[in-house]
Amino acid sequence: MPSRTELANAIRALSMDAVQQANSGHPGAPMGMADIAEVLWNDFLQHNPGNPDWPNRDRFVLSNGHGSMLIYSLLHLSGYDLPMAELKNFRKLHSKTPGHPEYGYAPGVETTTGPLGQGIANAVGMALAEKVLAAQFNRPGHEVVDHHTYAFTGDGCLMEGISHEVCSLAGTLGLGKLVLFYDDNGISIDGEVEGWFTDDTPARFAAYGWQVLANVDGHDPEALTGAIEAARANDAQPTLICCKTIIGKGSPNKQGTEAVHGAALGAEEVAATRQALGWTHAPFEVPDDIYAGWNAAERGAALEAQWEQRMTAYAAAEPTLAAELKRRLAGDLPADFVEQADAYIQQCQTDAATIASRKASQNSLNAYGPLLPELLGGSADLAGSNLTLWSDSVGVTAAAPGGNYIYYGVREFGMSAIMNGITLHGGFKAYGATFLMFMEYARNAVRMAALMKQPAIFVYTHDSIGLGEDGPTHQPVEQLTSLRSTPNLNTWRPCDAVESAVSWKSAITRSDGPSALIFSRQALPHQARDGQQLDDISRGAYVLSDADGEPELILIATGSEVGLAMDAATALRDNGRQVRVVSMPCAEVFCAQDAAYREAVLPSQVLARVAIEAAHEDYWYKFVGLDGRVVGMSTFGESAPAGDLFAHFGFSVAAVVETAEDILL
Numbered sequence: 001m002p003s004r005t006e007l008a009n010a011i012r013a014l015s016m017d018a019v020q021q022a023n024s025g026h027p028g029a030p031m032g033m034a035d036i037a038e039v040l041w042n043d044f045l046q047h048n049p050g051n052p053d054w055p056n057r058d059r060f061v062l063s064n065g066h067g068s069m070l071i072y073s074l075l076h077l078s079g080y081d082l083p084m085a086e087l088k089n090f091r092k093l094h095s096k097t098p099g100h101p102e103y104g105y106a107p108g109v110e111t112t113t114g115p116l117g118q119g120i121a122n123a124v125g126m127a128l129a130e131k132v133l134a135a136q137f138n139r140p141g142h143e144v145v146d147h148h149t150y151a152f153t154g155d156g157c158l159m160e161g162i163s164h165e166v167c168s169l170a171g172t173l174g175l176g177k178l179v180l181f182y183d184d185n186g187i188s189i190d191g192e193v194e195g196w197f198t199d200d201t202p203a204r205f206a207a208y209g210w211q212v213l214a215n216v217d218g219h220d221p222e223a224l225t226g227a228i229e230a231a232r233a234n235d236a237q238p239t240l241i242c243c244k245t246i247i248g249k250g251s252p253n254k255q256g257t258e259a260v261h262g263a264a265l266g267a268e269e270v271a272a273t274r275q276a277l278g279w280t281h282a283p284f285e286v287p288d289d290i291y292a293g294w295n296a297a298e299r300g301a302a303l304e305a306q307w308e309q310r311m312t313a314y315a316a317a318e319p320t321l322a323a324e325l326k327r328r329l330a331g332d333l334p335a336d337f338v339e340q341a342d343a344y345i346q347q348c349q350t351d352a353a354t355i356a357s358r359k360a361s362q363n364s365l366n367a368y369g370p371l372l373p374e375l376l377g378g379s380a381d382l383a384g385s386n387l388t389l390w391s392d393s394v395g396v397t398a399a400a401p402g403g404n405y406i407y408y409g410v411r412e413f414g415m416s417a418i419m420n421g422i423t424l425h426g427g428f429k430a431y432g433a434t435f436l437m438f439m440e441y442a443r444n445a446v447r448m449a450a451l452m453k454q455p456a457i458f459v460y461t462h463d464s465i466g467l468g469e470d471g472p473t474h475q476p477v478e479q480l481t482s483l484r485s486t487p488n489l490n491t492w493r494p495c496d497a498v499e500s501a502v503s504w505k506s507a508i509t510r511s512d513g514p515s516a517l518i519f520s521r522q523a524l525p526h527q528a529r530d531g532q533q534l535d536d537i538s539r540g541a542y543v544l545s546d547a548d549g550e551p552e553l554i555l556i557a558t559g560s561e562v563g564l565a566m567d568a569a570t571a572l573r574d575n576g577r578q579v580r581v582v583s584m585p586c587a588e589v590f591c592a593q594d595a596a597y598r599e600a601v602l603p604s605q606v607l608a609r610v611a612i613e614a615a616h617e618d619y620w621y622k623f624v625g626l627d628g629r630v631v632g633m634s635t636f637g638e639s640a641p642a643g644d645l646f647a648h649f650g651f652s653v654a655a656v657v658e659t660a661e662d663i664l665l
Helices: 004-022 028-043 065-078 084-088 118-137 155-159 161-172 201-208 221-233 267-277 288-294 297-317 319-330 337-351 357-371 412-425 436-452 479-484 497-509 531-539 560-574 587-591 595-601 617-624 642-648 653-664
Strands: 059-062 149-153 178-184 211-217 239-244 375-379 405-407 429-435 457-461 490-492 515-518 542-545 553-557 579-583 609-616 629-633
Touching: 004 028, 004 065, 004 084, 004 267, 004 288, 028 065, 028 149, 028 178, 028 221, 028 288, 059 065, 059 118, 065 084, 065 288, 118 149, 118 161, 118 178, 118 319, 118 412, 118 436, 155 161, 155 178, 161 201, 161 412, 178 221, 201 211, 201 239, 211 221, 221 239, 297 319, 337 357, 337 497, 337 531, 357 375, 357 457, 357 497, 375 412, 412 429, 412 436, 429 436, 436 457, 436 479, 436 515, 479 490, 479 515, 479 609, 479 617, 490 497, 490 587, 497 515, 497 531, 531 542, 531 587, 542 560, 542 595, 553 560, 553 617, 553 653, 560 579, 560 609, 560 653, 587 595, 609 617, 609 653, 617 629, 629 653
Parallel strands: 059 149, 149 178, 178 239, 211 239, 375 405, 375 429, 429 457, 457 515, 490 515, 553 579, 553 609, 609 629
Antiparallel strands: 542 579
């Protein structure tokens, strides 16, 4: 049987060989953390290479994702469907081994990491999901939700501000099944971190309420085993294991320096490392006994089989709960959800309420929430403004984790990345809210949700200069363009309670990407619709009001400006103009419709088009053409009452009519 060191050296050899062949990558972290990974994966990690999606598996997150050859080596060696050919194709086009771990490429990769710190946040979300799900479903004698979340992190992750946001919250919520391994090697890209990172990291995490195990030798299996056992024994606190390591361990001339961080070792140093490690095998060659020492397929299958037996006993004792858990883990919606949602949308049309769309959003939550026990909401300290609390919202706390609402505090970035972790874990529909302006703090987490095609729901209120007196620091201008230009993200900006209900239904039923729901502070008028128009809202854009004959002018608007477009259309028709009004609550969904529908809504022969939106004007030229007009923003806002601001910036019937008449000349 190979020694632990020999098993760890397989990671070192594969990592340096793959980086050398690609002539790019980061060998230092995999070589330095190999001993930690060997102990964790071979002695503690609950996983099944034959079924990477086993619901009760432990989650493993490599937050310092630049060290991706660590996880690829682990997956390959332990028996996942990641053949050696893929390791040889490291960082090559269409391989399953891209430069940073990408969700959906290699089996066993739980999340996309690379932007430092977000892996920690995803891990917090996964551990939070486990704790809430366990509280909701486990019963005495039936602990069917019972797994840990382990994350590796380096100095860079802990320098990022998001690590503070999420680790602080993890301590407050008592996420006792979260274990974070800190690769304390003292090196980052620019060299020795003591010049720019002198935090007392153990004291920092102790202040968060974590259990801290400091000064653990990251190359001593016995010390690591003891630390992991201590972490697992504490179910009241998350644990930070501070592992003293040597970056690039095994490289005789470069280990312990920045030279091994982010570049291939070079042929001579690879040869010298082989000699130093006593690794006599050719590149990408792993002996059978090493494979046997790593292979987790048999043990993993047995672990899953044991869990299935527990599930069978659970189903016999708690059949309703068991069926509900299986439904939620499968990501299926309740069978009657769509039917009931459609009935609520019809009711909104009948009620004809004139309310702020943020209030309409809350009303939608009150309608859909009782149908969806998987909803797990939250807000970044703005629940009373975002209106994300609904009638049956119950806060999640360390002592009572079975609720459905998370008070995230002022942590927009952390909230959004935690939502990604919750969504990746499964069992929940996660939504979280802040002001649209403060999407900027969370921008990269929203991008990561879109990159991974995760159906997180980002709720943004106070959507324009219409929020008024708080002024330009709080008034979004360019944020809608940023969201709409993000691949895989659907951005909804509804014009009334009906469109708000449709936007929520769309976000809830979507499974292939995130949604951003944009709501107003101010009241918006109800719009009259027939049955076909009601159905067509879900297609992203539709004809809300049409000309008597062939239209000569099309007004396109979203959100609060749809009411303005309707009033302007009335004035233009009084002037004898043939005007069509198109409401476009979700441009991305509209653009995904078939050509015939898009042509029916925006006929190509009608060149006179005016888009109206209290946001940056540039986005709309894709719909109005370079010869069209946009009534929008090209500057930041000002501090004043909303009505004064709309008038000042040209969002008035007179301004729209003047613009329309000008284009019709």
